[in-house]
Amino acid sequence: MFKDLNPILHSQLRLAVISVLISVKEAEFTFLREKTNATAGNLSVQINKLKEAGYIDVSKQFKDNYPQTICKITPQGVVAFEQYVKDLQSYLDIKK
């Protein structure tokens, strides 16, 4: 049924991450963890998948001597997300 939907985005946690990132310019890893209620390990794996697909940029830096991971959606990620939402809408239109 969902064969045309982008498999990278059609996953609960990855879609949640992308939805948060589309709403902000960039977000810390801890912010994404708070919003998605995911475990650090699982979130880390899914963020890597999104990064490999080119949908997000991940950068590491130090803030007050603590390591910090910053995630940011890429233009390619924005296009993929918009297409995903369009596909979802067309599915819903067909259903109606």
Next chain:
Amino acid sequence: MSAEKEFTTQESLQLISQMISKAKDDYIETGVSALMWGAIITFCSLVALFKYLFFPKWEWVNAVWWLTFLGVIPQIVIARRERKQRKYRGHDDQLRGGVWISFGAAMILMNYFLLRYNFPQPIAVYLVLYGIPTFAIGFGRRFRPMIIGGIACWVFAILSSITPDPWTLLYLAGGAQLAWFIPGLILRKRYLKVKTKNV
């Protein structure tokens, strides 16, 4: 939240709107700066009015306006602390920062010119300036209390040009209340509500 759980199109759309709304929950200002500036300007205006009405010879009371310069120090502290606590950056953060910095620069320059050329209606000029960042931020954020506050400042600017001194100071106090103090209270209330919800 799991990664590979099967879910329907409806659930997908629901998840997207839920996550966007969760992110927006954090996209709320604390309201502290707005409250502080609203309180400072109102306090200075009312003290100055009181001085003109009851103690016109007490020139030293005019020193109360220095509070508007001193207010920059806590403002920098508040802005730095808020930036440090935030775990994300919004799309319009830079733009908003730019608007307020240009407002601060315009206020300093305007003070210089008003004092230098002894402008007859300085309060009208201040109110016009107050209205610009207030309306712009309110319009950009679709935050009606600030839109109303910005427009109120401009209306008060017109009214102050036909009102005798020192009553024009009431417009300044009113402008500060409508543009900053009341929107600040609303923002603070929203912020505390969201914070309690997320605890």
